[in-house]
Structures are given as C-alpha cells and as structure tokens.
Amino acid sequence: MRRRLLFWPLSLIFGLLLLGSFGRPTLGNLSLDFDRFYQTIYSQHGEQRARLAVTWQKMLERTKTLPDQQKLIEVNNFVNKVVYYQSDISNNQVKDHWASIAETFGKGAGDCEDYAIAKYVTLRLAGVDDSHLRLIYVKAFYGGRTQAHLVLGYYPTPNSMPLILDNLIGEVKLANTRQDLKPVFSFNSRGLWAGLSKATKSNPMARLSRWQQVMSKIEREGISLR
C-alpha cells in the first residue's frame, strides 16, 4: 500500500514530463490553446468580442466531423457573417495590414486578406489539409472597377479546379464560374516553416515576410499550424 502511494506521484511526474514533451508544437502538429486565444481577445477587446471566440470554437467542434465541402461552407459563412468589411486604412491607419484571426475577431472587421487568413486558419483547425488550401492573389472586377484581392482556394485534388472562398460573393463557388476574378499567384504554408528555427522566429531583428509575420502572431495567440 505504502509502496503504491510512493509510486503514484512518481508516475504522475513522469507522465507529466512525457506529456510535456509530446505537447510541444512540432512540424505538422495542429493545436489550439483556446484559453490563450480567448485571453488575447478578452484582454484587448473586452468580453463581448471574446464571446465570439466561444461561438467560433463551437462551430469548429461541429464542423470537425463534416466532409471537407461542408466544412468550407460552414467556415465561409461563419467568417463572412461575423466580420465586416473594412479597408485597412480606416481600420488600422496602416496600408495593407495583415491581421491575425484574434485581431480580426476582436475588431469584428477586416479586409480581404483578413477574411482569407481567418478562413484558412479555421479550416486548418477544422482538419482540412494544407495541401488542399491556397491563398490566391487575384485581380477582381467589382463594382465596375478592378482591384487587388486575396481569396482562399480549395483544391479537392491537385489537378482539379479550386473552390473559392471569398468575401465579395458569400457562396463557395468553383473558380471557373467566378468570371469576376483572375488568378495571379498562390501560396500556402508549405515551405514557410522549413529552415525557420525558433531562434530566428523569436529574433526581433529577423526579416520575416508578411505571411510569416502573421503566422507567427497567430502562433503566439495560441494557434499552432505547424
């Protein structure tokens, strides 16, 4: 009896150590530290905005079991519904600011890349593989004029036509039905983290691309997509 009492805390410590080593974010490891995510929004934007995170998490739990096509629709609708379009200059007094999902939710507003990033992150967390997703720079004809725009594309197979998630048109549609968009360049997280050590990431002097910056920020806010 006594021996088991002694054994119990030992095994607990050992187990914790084991858990600790597994719990660390490694490449290809998705994780959501919801408390941290919630706290980030709560501390900067107040409880009311933070409640959105709870709704978002519930939606995420619900969609996790759905097929990819359903996930796309759910996430697209959710993000389009909770985020109001606002150009970067009026929102952040900065031209072309890439906001993290916590920032976007916190403000409840964002421009095209903020939508795309929020949808991308949410879909990744919902279990969609990175190889299916691309952030695509497009030339958009909207309201009678052309403008630079960023959308999220979903490729069911590598060679297929992508489905486009966009804030201009709320519906998830095949790319070739979107006559208003013309693709220019696409990218995703592949290759983003390769060779990027933790030391480099935490080094304030390191030059990071805007994409890397926003992904790092998201990671700091509790979401790891590595």
Added chain:
Amino acid sequence: MSLVKQLWIAIIGLMILVFFTSFFISTYSAKSYYIEQLNLKNSDNANSLALMLSQMEKDEVMVELLIAAQFDTGNYKRIELLDPNGDERLSKTHEVEISAQVPQWFKALIPLKVGKGIAQVQDGWQQYGTLIVESDDRFAYESLWKTMLQFLMWFFVAALILGAIGTWVLRILTSPLEDVVKQAEAIGGRRFITSEEPKTLEFNRLVRAMNTLSARVRTMLENESRRLEEMRYKNQHDALTGFANREFFVSKLESVLANEDKNARNAMIFLRVANLVKINQSLGHEKTDALLKGVAEKIIQTIRQHDKEFDESTFGRLSGTDFAIMLSNIQEMDALAKALEVFMATYANTYKDQVELQLPMAASSFKANDSRQNIFQKMDALLVKAENEQQTLLVMEDKGAVQDGLKNSQQWRELLEKALDASSVVAQLFPVVDIKNRPLHHEAMMRLKVEENTITAGEFLPWARRFDMLPQLDMALTAYLLEQMKSGAIRHSVAVNLAIETLKNLDARDQLIESIKASGVADRLWLELPERAVMEDIGHFVEFCELVKPLGCKVGLDKAGSGFANISRLQEVGLDYIKIDSALIHNISKQDQETKSFVRGACTLGHSIGLQLIAEGIQDFQEINELETLGMDGATGPGVQLRN
C-alpha cells in the same frame, strides 16, 4: 617546474579556453546569420521565380529555359519543379563538391541546416506545380572555416605576445628572488650572510627575516667565539704580561718538536729578571709589575723588528722571573740576539737610579729531533752562565752552528732561483684522515730536489721569505701538484699550504687561480693558510676565497687556535675546514680540563658554521678516540698511518 614554464602553461591553457569559447560564440552567431540569409534567399528566389512562372504561358521549353537561366546564373545547389501530385517535372542539380579548403569534420561539426525555398506555380486557376530552390552553402562553410583559421592565428599570436610579456614581467618580479635564493643557499651552507632588501613586499619581508636570522646567528657566533677565546687566553697566558704560561709554552715547544720537518732550525731564548725578590722589596708590588710588563713589551718590540727572519714566535713566562722566546724556522739569529741584548741593556739602564736591574739572557738553537728535557737543561745551564756575569748580557751557545755551515745568503738565493727555473719544487705527502681513519686528503709539504738531495721547507723557507720568493715557490708547488693530479699520479685530494705573501702579490695570486681553473681538478684541491697570517690580513684572504670558492676548491686554515675570536668573521667567505694547532692537540688525553673544553667549544662553534675540524700533530693514533669525543672530524700528524 619553473615559474616561467607554469606561466606559459597557464597562458596557453587560458588562451585555448578563450579561443574555444569565443570561437563557438562567433561561429554560432555567424552560423545562424548564414542560415537566416540562405533561408531568405531560398524563399525569396523561389517565390519570385514562381511568380514569374505563374504569369507566363506554360510552354515546357520556356519554363525550362527560365529555370535553367536562374540556376546557371545564380549560386544554387538545386532547383526543382514538381507537378501538383508531387512527381518531378524538372530538376537542375549541381553536386556541390565541398571545397578542399574545408575539411569534412568541420562541416560535420557545424552543420548548416538551411530550409528549402518552396513556392507554388499557378496555371490560371489550376496548380502547375511546386518549385523547390536550394542555394549553394559552400561559401558559408568556406567563410566559417576561414574565420576559424584567422581566429586560431590571432589567438596563437596573442598567446605568444602574452607569454613573452608575462615572461618579461615575471623575470622582473622574480629577479629579487635570485638573491633571496642565494642567501637561503648560503644559510643552508651555514654562511650567515645578509643581503640587500628587495622592493617587492613579500620578498622584502623574507629577506628581512633572513637577514635578522643571519645577524642573530652571527652575533651568537661572535659571542661564543669571544667567550672561547677568553677562556683559552686565560688558561694559556700569564695575566700580567700576556705571555704564554709554562704549560702552554711547553705545549708549543712540543708541537714544534713534533714537526715533520726535522731539519728546520728553531731558536730558544731565555731571559731572567735577576733578584726579583729584592726589586720587589725596594720598588713595591705595583712598580715591579710595571717593570715586568716593560720587559715583556721590550722583548716583543725587538723580536717584531726581526720578524722576517723566522716563521713563528712564541713568548712565554716560565716562572715569576723567567721569560722564554721560541722562534721557529729561523735562518740566523746573530743579529736578533745582538739587538735583544742591546735593547734589554738599555731598558735595564732606565732603572739604574731606582734599583739594580740585571737581565741575563741565554740563546740556543735546536731542531725537531731534540727533546724538551734536553733543551731545557741546556738553556738552564746557559742562563746560569749568564747570571754569573752579574749584568745584562746574552750568552749564546755555538754561534756558528746556528748559522748554516754550508751556505751563506748569496748561495741560498742562487739555489732557490735555480730550483724555480729547473722546476725542482716537489712535494712530500702526509695523510690526513677522518675520525674513522678514512683518508680525507693528503697534505703536501714543499721540498726542493737539488742534485739528489732533498731540502726540507724548514731549511729554505726562511731564506725564501727573506728574498720574497714565497709566491713563486707556492705557484711552483701548486703547478707540480696539479700536474700530478691531472696525470693520475695523485688520485686523492691534496691540501696545499699557501703563504699570505702569495695572496698579497696580486699577479701571482691571479696566475695561481688561472692555473687551478685550467687544471680541471679544482674540486680535489684544498688550500690552506696559517691562521695567524690570515688574521693579520683578513682582507686579502676574503678576496682570495671569493675567487677560488666558485672553482670548487676547499679553503681552510691551519695552525689554528689562537685566532678563534675572529673566526666568526670568516664564516661569510665559506671556509670549509680548520686544522687545530698541535699545541692544543698535543697529548690531548693528558691535557687539563680547560684545554679540552676549549677544543670542544671550538668544535661546536666550527660545526655551527659548517666547518670540518682537523687535529694537527697527533703522535699516537689512540688519541683519535679522545679527539672524537671532543668533536673533531679528522686528524693528521706522525701518529696517523694510512691502512692500505
């Protein structure tokens, strides 16, 4: 291990430590810098190439050209284009050979893990492929390697400079230490020297402490030797005149008679203060004492004026009325006796108004083969003869025999000069043993070999002294002995007696030292001088010791005993031994307690300053046991026979 060596090891060790630390720090920062730069380059170039490919017509040739152009003009290891399924569509690789300048172990030690640049190429809405770009990392390795080599070189240079500076500083710091060590060694050799106090605090304290020790020991030695000397003097001398008392005078006579050199001529003069009782009655006790003192002073004065004519003088007061003078190795005594007669008569004359003072004297010569009883009887008879004359006069026995029957002064000069030219100065060796009868060395006695005849030192030395030829004779004898020692004819150590005249003649002295230095057998050479001569001229002796001691010679005094009060003054020169005068050693087992305790005290004092004490003139080897109990280290004399 020397301090300098330890310093070098410390510096090298420290520099290695510093080198590795700073090398790893700098390499680590350089390495992460290179990795970052290569990452950025890979990623940027992949993206810009992918952007360009996305924009243009997907003509296979154009795509390949564009990739080839990028690959060939830039520094790349690999540029690869994969199709959307991940299969290879196009690949340009360049097997980078690691430059010979960078060894493989270095690459393994500092691996550069650079991420590939990955970018997506679009064909309209559709994916065209994935572009993978890897840069050539050779330059980074080369640069790191070069940096390390430079680092190594600079650290090597810095270590050398630091070491040199350290050595220099250490030398300056420890230069006072040399003196300290010298002093410590001197004290170890029981030479209690004092040295200058260095400026360095720690050394200063050390040297001051050692100086205090030296000074204390010296004071102690001085006190001890003074006490001994006082004891000896009181025991051996007449309190009034300072002349040797009867016992001591007899001992001195015995030691002269014990001389190996049976041909040496010695003189004995007796003087009697006639009617002393009467004088005492008419002058009173005090005035009589003054008169006796005057007689003694007059005697010394007169004899001193003739000190070139003999070797050693001993003044004795045999009884209340009788004075005695013994002169060893005298060549001729006519002039001296005459002078004494005149001076004494003059002195007696100064008392003519007060009292009738008569100083009859008797003089005779004797050789070492004579006996004490014989001499005393003869002298008494002569003195009675003189006394009968009732006036101050000197009666001399066989005048002619005192003077050399064969040669006059001119003949002696010629003989000595011839002997020096023909190198006929030779030596007769007498063994000197330690207390266990093991040989210490052999004492060399000077002889002249002239036409089959051997002339002993006692015969020619008085003449040589008169002609100032002692330095040449000493040099000739030393040269002869060194030659014999070098050739192997003499295998043991040899002691040479030198005259103080040789030390005063600087040319002769330097020549002598040169020949000793050149001989290569200096460590077997013992050099000794008579204590009496040394005490009269300590300066020359000290100078001589400073010159010969470094050669390895041993230096000592012989016929020692009366100069013990000054012996502590000689401890600084590193005296090795003293030979105690046979007058003290003679019949040691029958000597009185005071003489024994003097000898014992001399041994203790001598040992405390590192001296070896050797007894001279022992007649019977059995006496060596008595000498051992007194603390003597060795003995010489007729009683010493070497066992073969």
